[in-house]
Amino acid sequence: MTGGPATGLAGPLRVVRDGSGVDVPAAERAVAALLRALGRDPAAPHLAETPRRVAEAYAELLTGRPFALTTFPNDGGYDEMVVATGIPVASLCEHHLLPFTGVASVGHLPGERILGLSKLARVLDHFARDLQVQERLTQQVADWLRDHLAPRGVGVVIAAEHQCTSLRGIRAAASRTVTSALHGLLREDVRSRQEFLALTGTAA
Numbered sequence: 001m002t003g004g005p006a007t008g009l010a011g012p013l014r015v016v017r018d019g020s021g022v023d024v025p026a027a028e029r030a031v032a033a034l035l036r037a038l039g040r041d042p043a044a045p046h047l048a049e050t051p052r053r054v055a056e057a058y059a060e061l062l063t064g065r066p067f068a069l070t071t072f073p074n075d076g077g078y079d080e081m082v083v084a085t086g087i088p089v090a091s092l093c094e095h096h097l098l099p100f101t102g103v104a105s106v107g108h109l110p111g112e113r114i115l116g117l118s119k120l121a122r123v124l125d126h127f128a129r130d131l132q133v134q135e136r137l138t139q140q141v142a143d144w145l146r147d148h149l150a151p152r153g154v155g156v157v158i159a160a161e162h163q164c165t166s167l168r169g170i171r172a173a174a175s176r177t178v179t180s181a182l183h184g185l186l187r188e189d190v191r192s193r194q195e196f197l198a199l200t201g202t203a204a
C-alpha cells in the first residue's frame, strides 16, 4: 500500500470499549454497602462522597479509551525492529481488584506499513483498562497488533508489581512479575527473538 497516513490497514479503524458495562449508580450503592460491611459508616461526613468517588474511579479504570490505528506506508523499506520501551502500565488484578503497575515494552518488525509510535502504548492502555491477569494482558496486546497491523513480528514484555502480592498476603514488596508474548519472526527466529529481548532489557 502507498499514499499518506492512514488509519488501519483497510480504512479507518477505531477501537472503542465505552465502559458501558459499568453501572455507576449501582456501583456507588455497592461501595456504600461494602463500607458498612467493613464496619464503617458511609454516612459519616468524611466518607459521604466516598461511594461516588470509588464508583467513578472504577468506571474510569475499566473504560478503554478510543484510538485510531494510524499507519504509514513503509516507503523506505525499513526492516529493523521498532520497539517502544519504558511504557507505564497500570491495570487491575481480577482476583483482588487491586492495581498492578509497572513498565512494558511493545515492538514490531514492520511489514508494508509502519505504525504511529504512540499507538504501541495506546493498544496497551486499551487492554489494561479492564480486570486482568498479567499473562492475558500481555497476550491481548500482542494478538491485537498481529491481527490488525500484519507485521512480520510482534513482541510484548511487561514487568509489573502486583499490590495483591506486595501489600497483603505474602507481602513480597518490590517483587516483579515479567511476562512476554511473541509472534511471527520474534518468536520463530532465534536472533530476532534475542534482539528483541535484549532491546527490552529482558535477555540475560
Ligand SMILES: Nc1nc2c(ncn2[C@@H]2O[C@H](COP(=O)(O)OP(=O)(O)OP(=O)(O)O)[C@@H](O)[C@H]2O)c(=O)[nH]1
Pocket (backbone or CB within 6 Å): 093, 094, 095, 132, 133, 134, 135, 162, 164, 165, 169, 170
Ligand atoms: N498468574 C497470575 N496470578 C495472579 C495475577 N494477579 C494475582 N495473581 C494471583 O492469583 C492468586 C489467587 O490465589 P488465591 O489463593 O485464590 O488467593 P489468595 O488467598 O488471596 O492468595 P494469596 O495471595 O497467596 O494470599 C494469587 O496467587 C495471586 O498472586 C496475575 O496477573 N497472574
Ligand SMILES: [Zn+2]
Pocket (backbone or CB within 6 Å): 093, 094, 095, 096, 097, 098, 162, 164, 165
Ligand atoms: Zn491479585
